[in-house]
Amino acid sequence: MALSYRRPCRGTMIKRERRRRRPEMEMPIPMHVVMEEILTRLPAKSLMRFKCVSKLWSSLISSSYFRDRFLTVPTRQRPHLFMSLQDVNDHSSSVTLSLVPEANSDTSFVVDHGLTIPRMRGGYICQSLRGFMCYDLRKKPRIFNPATRQLVTLPSAFNRSTTEGTVSYYFGHDPVTDRYKVVCSVGVRLTGTQEVRSHHRVFVLKPEGGGSWRKANPLHPPDFIPHIAARGGVCIDGVIYYLGWTADDICMLVSFGVRSHDFKMIQVPRAEELPPPAEMKNVCLVEYGGKVTVVDQTSLRDKGRIDLWALEDAANQKWSSERLVLKPSQLDFVRNIEFVVKGTSRNGKVFLIPRDLVSPFQIICYDLQSNHMIKMDIKGVPDHWFSKHKSTVEVMLIDHSETLMSLMNT
Structure with missing residues (x-):
């Protein structure tokens, strides 16, 4: 018996096809995944645009939880450096340059003039903290957020007669109260007697704006000794640290509690071997392994070594020391060029800058943990920076993170 086949009509085929198809279930990405795993890994510039998506996104990105999370989650963004070129004879011509990696290179950076900060012209970077940059412009501190372009200008801490000495600013954050504060130290060495006097004030940055300088009340010796402060500080767990020299040229580590406003001073071990304030270029402070650490590269060129002193116990003034000796293959990096410590990165690396600014310009990034350059x-x-007299140019380099935080209304 022959089999016959009857082709179904088009309408029947469409009905069968619809029955076979199951409705697709939409699986939206959970909002906590969007926040925790996606948005936190984007650059701040993109997040500022995404605030326009909706009121919900704007609220989430502006929340304190997201801002704190953004600081702690590592991003896939390539490293970003800022370099401050300071003309010590003409501060108005000083400039801060933004540096970005060249394509397919981690060891070559190029100036990005589109990101260079014109409002920082004439300023000198003092410190980088939690995505903010604190810089000094005409002896007045300014706090700048490169990601949001927010600029906070603070009033002068002292009158003109008081600021005839060495003026240094330090930026700190208290994780308990989530407050930011700026400390100003002015040190003066009196002519004739060589006596050193120092004055200190604190500015509390309020979220709603405003604020004023308050006089800090240091304790009496031995907890506090008048000193001339060195540029460059670090803030670790709510404590600001910087180096200072007493009238006897003794190197001291000065600490300031951001919340308590207490000053304390600890003598740096083997301080007699550390260079005097005039040779401070060879010494800097870094956060190394979560501890404030003194880095001295005085013997780097001649002996190929760097000495470290880490503060283990501030209450009992206990230090640990470590001596790093360069690998033989890297000794040629430092033998023919004199470098100075001018900047640190977020992960404990030290930037060594040639003392003489020459073209082509090369720096050394020294990883203290792996002892690798x-x-x-x-x-x-x-x-025109390379044509200036060698003694007129001072370079500062920092490795910069990003933040969405707003300090105060400006």
Whole structure:
């Protein structure tokens, strides 16, 4: 018996096809995944645009929880450096340059003139903290957020007659109260007697704006000794640290509690071997392994070594020391060029800058933990900086993180 086949009509086929198809279930990405795993890994510039998506997104990105989370989650964004070129004879011509990696390179950075900060012209970077940059412009501190372009200008801490000495600013954050504060130290060495006097004030940045300088009341010796403060400080767990020299040229580690406003001073071990304040370029402070650490590279060029002193117990003034000796293959990096410590990164690396600014401009990034050096090319620095007299140019380099935080209304 022959089998016959009857082709179904088009309408029947469409009905069968619809029955076979199951309705697709939409699986939206949970909001906590969007916040925790996606948005926190984007650059701040993108997040500022995404605030326009909706009121919900704007509220989430602006929340204190998201801002804190954004600071702690590692991003896939390539490293970003800022370099401050300071003309000590003409501060108005000083400039802060933004450096970004060249394509497919981690050891070559080029000046990005589109990101260079014109409002920082003439300023000098003092410190980088939690995505903010604290810099000094005409002896007045300013706090700048490169991600949001917010600029906070603080009034002068002292009158003109008081600021005839060495003026240094330090930026700190208290994780308990989530408050930011700026400390100003002015040190003066009296002519003739060589006596040193120092004055200190604190500015509390309020979220709603405003604020004023308050006089800090240091304790009496031995907890506090008048000193001349060195530029460059670090803030670790709510404590600001910086180096200072007494009238006897003794190097002291000065600590300031951001919440308690207490000053304390600890003598740096083997301080007699540390260079005097005039040679401070060879010494800096870094956060190394979560501890404030003194880095001295005085013997780097001649002996190929760097000495570290880490503060283990501030209450009992206990230090630990470590001596790093360069690998033989890296000794040639430092033998023919004199470097100075001018900047640190977020992960304990030290930037060594040539004392003489020459073209082509190269710096050394020294990883203290692995005892490894790499050379980094800096391209795009304006030619006129290389033609200046060698003693007129001072360089500061920082590795910068991003924050969405707003300090106060400006």
